[in-house]
Amino acid sequence: DIVMTQSPDSLAVSLGERATINCKSSQSVLYSANNKNYLAWYQQKPGQPPKNLIYWASTRESGVPDRFSGSGSGTDFTLTISNLQAEDVAVYYCQQYYSSPITFGQGTRLEIK
Amino acid sequence: EVRLVESGGGLIQPGGSVRLSCEVSGFSVSRNFVSWVRQAPGKGLEWVSVIYTAGTKYYADSVKGRFTISEDNSENTVYLQMNSLRVEDTALYYCARGGGVASNLGNFDYWGQGTLVTVSS
Numbered sequence: 001d002i003v004m005t006q007s008p009d010s011l012a013v014s015l016g017e018r019a020t021i022n023c024k025s026s027q028s029v030l031y032s033a034n035n036k037n038y039l040a041w042y043q044q045k046p047g048q049p050p051k052n053l054i055y056w057a058s059t060r061e062s063g064v065p066d067r068f069s070g071s072g073s074g075t076d077f078t079l080t081i082s083n084l085q086a087e088d089v090a091v092y093y094c095q096q097y098y099s100s101p102i103t104f105g106q107g108t109r110l111e112i113k
Numbered sequence: 114e115v116r117l118v119e120s121g122g123g124l125i126q127p128g129g130s131v132r133l134s135c136e137v138s139g140f141s142v143s144r145n146f147v148s149w150v151r152q153a154p155g156k157g158l159e160w161v162s163v164i165y166t167a168g169t170k171y172y173a174d175s176v177k178g179r180f181t182i183s184e185d186n187s188e189n190t191v192y193l194q195m196n197s198l199r200v201e202d203t204a205l206y207y208c209a210r211g212g213g214v215a216s217n218l219g220n221f222d223y224w225g226q227g228t229l230v231t232v233s234s
Contacts, residue, residue, distance in 0.1 A: 031215065040220035042158075049207055049224035050158065061222065093158055097219025101173050102148075102160040102212055 002026050002096050006105035012113040019081040021108045023094035028074045031098065038098035041070055041079045044107075045090045053092075054079065086112060115139030115223045117208050122228035125198050133193040133228055135208030143186040148212030148221065149193050151204035159204075163212035164191060171214075176202075198232045205229050 003026040013019040029038045037057035042050035052061045054070035057077055067082045081088055089112055094105040121133040135147065142164075149161040162172045162182040170182050181194040191208060206228050209221035 038215065038219055042221075044158075049209075049226060050221070051224075052220055052222050055220040055222075095158075095220065097212070097214055097216075100171055100214045102163075102214060102219070104158040104160070107157045 001101055002029065002099060002103050004094055004096055004103050004105040006092075006094060006108045008108060009106070010109040010111065012111045013081075013084050014113045015084055015086065017084050019084055019088070019110055021079045021081075021092050021094075021110070023072075023077040023079070023105050025075045025077075025096055025098075029096045029098035030074050037073055037077070038096055039070075039072075039077050040095045040097065041068075042093045042095065043088075043090045044093065050093065081110070084112070115210070117210070117223060117225035119206060119208050119225045119228040122206065122230045124231045124233065126234055127198060127200055127232055129198050129232070130194070130196045131198065131230060133195065133206055133208075133230070135191040135193075135225060137189045137191065137208075137210075139223075140210065141186070142184050142189050142191055146211055146213040146216070146218045147184070147191045148209050149182065149191075150207045150209055150212075150221065150224075151202075152207070152227075153201075153204045156204075160212065161206070162193065165213060195230070198230075200232050203230060203232045 039057040041054040044050040058070040091107045146165040148163040179197045210223040211221035
């Protein structure tokens with residue numbers, strides 16, 4: 001199984017500042033035939049289901065603000081939230097869909113400082 | 114509009130069974146990947162099972178042999194039959210579109226609100 005490890009487990013960032021969440025996979029999720037990284041990011045607010053923010057490591061889902069961006073390739077990925085807003089308080093998860101079983105990171109809790 | 118609505122959860126004794134339903138609107142379950150993903154109280158997300166075209170099914174090792182995923186195309190509904198339940202199966206069970214490993218549909222783009230399964234004596 002591919003193990004997804006996020007860092008940090010939690011972080012507190014001031015409003016208007018930048019938040020950076022890292023995700024490392026135990027093996028590459030880059031498929032060389034199409035040069036795509038099989039990596040997604042989700043946001044989960046209390047009492048709500050997860051919401052898909054990013055897929056293919058860097059493609060934003062429709063309707064997701066451009067404050068959210070994904071980067072990285074192979075085994076190391078980053079979710080960056082610029083100009084942090086109060087509504088961004090949530091737990092964020094990365095997920096690989098390169099190989100079965102699908103696996104998620106343990107989650108990163110983002111709070112306002 | 115895409116909607117997924119789960120039902121069927123409740124309090125079940127260890128060793129018991131329950132069947133969860135995921136009623137879908139806005140897309141056809143017969144032409145998409147539909148997965149179950151669970152979340153134990155206060156914990157992270159765990160993929161459980163997926164069903165897709167022609168009834169192909171996959172399961173997490175933790176539920177293999179105990180859970181069965183199925184679909185009713187006429188009702189556009191996906192089911193999860195859960196047998197031999199254990200305390201550690203206690204979780205909020207979500208159905209979601211996606212879960213196709215190594216495909217263009219690997220991410221989960223639509224989710225239901227979840228149904229809670231509590232396994233306890």
